[in-house]
Amino acid sequence: MNKIRVAIIAGGRSSEHPISCISASGVLAAIDRSKFEPILIGITQSGTWIDMRQSDFERGSDGLSYVPEGGEKLIVDIHGIKDSKGSDLGIEIAFPLLHGAYGEDGTIQGLFEMAGIAYVGSGVLASAVAMDKSFAKPIYADFGLKVADGITVHQDNWNKSKDLEIAKIRALGFPIFIKPARSGSSRGTSKVRDESEISAALDDAFNYDPRVLVEAAVVGREIECAVLQIDSVATASVLGEVRVHPPHEFYDFEAKYLDGSTTFDIPANLAGPIASAISQAAITAFEALGCEGLARVDFFLSEDNQIIINELNTMPGFTPTSVFPALWEKTGKSYSQIITILLDSALSRQRNVIR
């Protein structure tokens, strides 16, 4: 049997580059080699595509892995992916293990569409919408899901009329969360306790995105669900709970990556009916945005047991120890099995292009 040639794509231009490198190494080690032939491709932080059959990850000054800027370049265009001598790599499926901008936001998905390469995960529209919380929230609400109260502040409007924006923000009460519409890893996200902190928090968030969400803070628990499409059916995993410990007040960047101050309870300790309602909400969110392949859907469970969707990630952390594979391990599918399921569904998918 001919093996299916899979491009495992690592790195990328977003700040989550090093996490992506770990995810890709994990997939490379676990992919079923009796069925698939993996080829590791790197994208440097400046956006150059590198043939990782000829280079290794390099260690940055922070001790993390990066795709080397000086590696052997690939030629990528709408005709496909070629090596520097111009010979086509013959990629049948791309697995973009990329997080954030240019990886999870529909842009690379558009390139694969143009090149006619099958790929793992959501398409252009679902990727782009899920990435931008200011667009995703009204869609969730339209499908009957609860979202946190809030408004979107545009940088131009803030610069023009601060008083008007402050008045709208004040109406939400305090504390509030201020976060970029297209954030990731909690960058640019702050908890704001009173009016005096608004301006600095907005300026920080505007460093990441000219559109910023201001939301009433939800007091409660954070629950995550991993949705995987198995034989075309969106299927929810068991739920997990993220518990952040002091001094972290919320699931901020440090709590996510820098120290062991976060506990994951898998499965989350929840009453049966609440757990099933959250799983159902996860599937509803997946379908509302038209997601494909996989997504991790993150919720708040408020103190009065309201299920509030926070966000959906179309390419969640995918290292062997990340939440998505851990939730599926507990649900009965190993890391290797979920990789095979994702690749099979990428191949079988009809792209439904309108002509």
Ligand SMILES: Nc1ncnc2c1ncn2[C@@H]1O[C@H](COP(=O)(O)OP(=O)(O)O)[C@@H](O)[C@H]1O
């Ligand atoms: N409205 C909110 N109420 C309570 N906590 C929030 C709210 N919005 C964000 N947070 C906290 O900030 C974290 C990061 O926000 P999130 O919207 O998930 O951004 P990211 O895409 O960077 O993960 C959340 O996991 C949660 O701890």
Ligand SMILES: [Mg+2]
């Ligand atoms: Mg989040």
